[in-house]
Amino acid sequence: MRRASNVIFPALCGFCAFLACGLLFGLVFVIAQRGLPAINWRFITEEIRQVGSEGGIFYNLIGTLILIGTACLVVVPLATGLALTHAVYARKASTRSRLGLFLYTLNGIPSIVFGIFGFIVFVKYFNWGKSWLTGGLLLALMILPTVTVALIERIKALPRKYLEAATGLGLRQSQIVWSIILPQSWSGLITGGLLGLARAAGETAPIMFTATIFAGASIPHGVRESPVLSLPYHIFILAQDSFDPAVAAKLWGSALVLLALVFALSILALPLRLRLHDEAQG
């Protein structure tokens, strides 16, 4: 009986793991199968025509890159500030735990809430209309916890000997931060940043009221009334209406390109994460 359960239980659990992995491969397979026919050089370098049934997704790709690029620029100083406050400057443990709770809470906020917030503040109150900058700011806010936590963990993993040696030499705190802590832990920014950007690239809800439109935009000029096209929103609109066969192939092609972008960003972070994981194992 004990021996039987010692075979059945691991087998059951293994089946669950197999199912979980199978779902990923199945998903990728379905999208690749339907999307691959539409992918060619023209698809990626041309702009959409005829409401998505002609042309390519060039400006959608550009728009998404603009959005995540902006998000990246905005999130780096914010996350660094938060991480330094938490890991270096906060004297009291209560400050640290409150900051941690803040990050935890921020991470759980539904993305549509950010979209509505941006709508109220930037689109209406500041009167910017739809703007790529709004999108970048909201996405930065959304991925702030991911990037911050990755950086905090990296800072905490720094060997004490570096800090002790520097303090012993008489360096001031800010000098230690800039000459030792930040240079040694920037890999945390990279891994967190890549993971955050992977998430930001695929988000629709924060940008659909604030930054993106379906057609009629290319490269934005200025900040006000300068929306961009984007991949996820493009897919979102077309998906609600997916019965035109000419559109369908392009729809799956767009989905494949978006998936490839998201995976590429996540996979880029892998070697660094694996190395840090190995280091941590000792």
Next chain:
Amino acid sequence: MKPKDNCLLDESVSTAPAREIFRISNLSVVARGKSILRNVNAVIKANQVFGIIGPSGAGKSTLLRCLNRLSDLTPELEVTGSIEYRGRSINAPGIDADALRASTGFLFQQPVIFPTSIYKNVIFGLRHIRRGLSFAQLRETAESALREAALWEEVKVRLHDSALTLSVGQQQRLCLARVLATQPDVILMDEPTSALDPKSTAAIEELILQLKARHTIVLVTHNVPQARRVTDWLACLCLRDGAGEIAESACCDAVLTNSQCREVIEYLNHG
């Protein structure tokens, strides 16, 4: 504690041939290409306290873990050679390693207590190994195990308190009781007193001497006076070419005066 003053140098002098519990032949252990143990040979007899002594890194703990196949839990370890438990090889394919571990108790250097009550700790192993025991039987076995481990008097009124409230010395005795509850005939001990204060150490050593009447004990230690006090037979594991080899395996006084092991012994004496 009386130092041992009598030593049987030759087995043939003993009045009755003692049963072999473990026979280790040509045991070698390699981890990731690095040799940890090389060509270890030993015979462990029934109802004796078999000591394994040596410098750190010589592979004493690894050797102990091979005896109950706890080494299986570390996949990097490649074990070659043969270990026979009561005449049967334990590395043969059909062997139930879990059953082997049930009949050989293991005491770790740091007492490992489960986060539950004292009583539940004691019957933890027993509950799984022998299903169908009635509540009364469990209670009885727990009590006799705790008595055998000399812990009963101290905990009998608070059996359902958390085991984490016990002192380290008491926790180690609790681990011993937990092992004894499964009624093993061999108890493997990996430096069981190195984390304990002198009083608890003395208590455990006293217990070892009492336990050997009904169990066989294999004790890894780096404490020479302890070896002198407690063991009947001593194997000295020395580092040669980076791997542990048995330098000498004999009755303990013989080992402690052996020239090959003397350096090691003196190092341990001073350390």
Next chain:
Amino acid sequence: MSAAERDLGVSLSRRLSFTRLASFAFSGLAVLTLAGLTLIFLVQSVPVWRHAGLGYLTGGKWFYRAHLFGALPMIYGTIVVALMALILAAPISLGAAIFTAEFLPRRLRLAVKITVELLAGVPSVIYGLIGILLLRNWVYDLFARFDPLSGDTLLTAGVLLGVMILPTVMTLADDALRGVPAEQRRAARSLGLTATESVLSVSLPQARRGLVAALLLGLGRALGETIAVFLVVGRQDNNLPESLFSLRPWLKAGQTLSSKLGGSETNIAYGDSLHWGAIVGLALILMAMVLIVTIAAAWQRKTTYAPSF
């Protein structure tokens, strides 16, 4: 400079350090933004509270043209869909996590973990697309004898969400199980317990808090998910069961808080302060629900720390 002056000089400049100020400023900015967000929502939703009071939460009818704002069907939809997702995902993700944390060697465990993490990163719009392509027809066919109007139902959204939160719950559960010290497992095995018994008697009980937190965080994600739900839930208002345990609404098109917020009403409501207040109120309710779950999860974990996500 004397030693004392030097000391004073050093500690003074430490207090006035630019980096320190900037860090505090940025942290403050982030926190203030969140606080501002909450405040703005509260203020802008006031009209609907004045108009409908508690009836906003308990009212079962939403007809904005008639200024009737009852959020209950959407609260119901959100909860039903999220719970369905959790019930579907929990056993599979827990089983998978147990397998990777307890039975797999280190290399394979990493490989599976990476695969599952990639799955967790798939954008919701793509899940929505798959839901439209595959799930819709599957649900429609499977439940044909109950005569559904289409494949876009609460059930469809629940199943899709289940697949979406599966990888999230699994990685968190795996982390929780790995947090149990190896020596505890070793001690159990040394007593003669089988690997399975060790998992059931040692790993699972000791990882209990982390596992509950994993489930709660998955629930939080399911509650807040917008795009995928939007695409397959049918977006039909006022789908509320007649009696408490009737399952009829599950096979009908429904509406969740997030799917309403992502819809066209949000765009047209802005001019009308009452209508807009009702919309923002929905966002507030959603935030409150997610907040409760998030805080419960944080309380379960030993550190009030964001997990490695």
